[in-house]
Amino acid sequence: MRVRFRKVHGAGNDFVLIIGAADERDWRAWGPRLCARCTGVGADGLVVSSAIRKDSAVLDVLCVNADGSVATLCANALRCVAWCASRDHGWTTMRLVMSGVPHDAVVDGTHVRVTVEAGEVYSERVTETWPGGTVRFDAVHVGAEHLVALVDDVDQLDVESLVNLVRDRGPAAADANVSVFQLLGPQELTIRTYERGAEGEALSCASGAVAAAVAAARRGLVDVARQVRVHNRAGTPLTVIEHAERPSYWVGGPVTHVFDGELEVA
Structure with missing residues (x-):
């Protein structure tokens, strides 16, 4: 199967980004292969996003690190997903869910900001x-x-x-x-x-x-x-x-x- 991807970076933090792939493919296994600098596309992480509800500005985001582990939060990955969603759909505000946690995003041209919670x-x-x-x-x-x-x-x-x-x-x-x-x-x-x-x-x-x-x-x-x-x-x-x-x-x-x-x- 052929899958389209984008290579994007948020202030130098780079990702292979796949959009709309809401299936059971084992992306954890693909992460290290695609992120390898010499033998793959090369990136800090593999990011897969999919719409939670059709035609809604709410996306589920999976971030697989270069070593195959899953990130509980990667704010630069969220920023990159928001920018791509804005480019594809014209959204300037949206909600992104990573590891079950919702984050708000605002896109203003190439500048993107997202919310991050901080504990004690x-x-x-x-x-x-x-x-x-x-x-x-x-x-x-x-x-x-x-x-x-x-x-x-x-x-x-x-x-x-x-x-x-x-x-x-x-x-x-x-x-x-x-x-x-x-x-x-x-x-x-x-x-x-x-x-x-x-x-x-x-x-x-x-x-x-x-x-x-x-x-x-x-x-x-x-x-x-x-x-x-x-x-x-x-x-x-x-x-x-x-x-x-x-x-x-x-x-x-x-x-x-x-x-x-x-x-x-x-």
């Missing part, structure tokens, strides 16, 4: 001392588990080595995305994130941006009632702001269409 910030849940110094990670659940640490200079850290040490702290650390962030100025952060599932440092991570902004707000460093600008390795910042009406946060940024293709799948 657990301060200094993991502390790691290594030759570069002591790093204290707060734990924040934003639909996916995140460990985030405030550091003086994100560029001076060997993030992968630090992550390997953190993951030895036990299952809770091993199953989390790990980020380090730096305060650049009023309402401005920069972040580096090592993504679980992609098993590497991401060019951007929207849920990580939310986790960092929320943790920074807990420390009194930023005010999430006003827009927080979060820089990333892609050089395309994301913005985070508290939802005015619901206990959640908007995270927004650009979405870019790379190319279309066709897959032969069994």
Whole structure:
């Protein structure tokens, strides 16, 4: 069977996106094959979306990480799905459901924002001392588990080595995305994130941006009632702001269409 796909990225976080494939095909098995950088299409994840109700702006979204695991939340994947749905149907607002959790989306040209819920910030849940110094990670659940640490200079850290040490702290650390962030100025952060599932440092991570902004707000460093600008390795910042009406946060940024293709799948 031939299946059409789009290659899209949200601020550098890239996906193979398949639309309207609401069948029982084992997408978990296809994820690692399609996401492989040298032998597949190449992506951080495989995203499959389908309409929950015909002709309605409500979509179910499955995100399979490059290692075959299923993401409970990937906000950049949601942003990419929203942009494609807007292009196909003309919708500017819609609801997206991932792992049973609904998220609102708003599309304004190539700028897309989605809602992300955030739980309590657990301060200094993991502390790691290594030759570069002591790093204290707060734990924040934003639909996916995140460990985030405030550091003086994100560029001076060997993030992968630090992550390997953190993951030895036990299952809770091993199953989390790990980020380090730096305060650049009023309402401005920069972040580096090592993504679980992609098993590497991401060019951007929207849920990580939310986790960092929320943790920074807990420390009194930023005010999430006003827009927080979060820089990333892609050089395309994301913005985070508290939802005015619901206990959640908007995270927004650009979405870019790379190319279309066709897959032969069994």
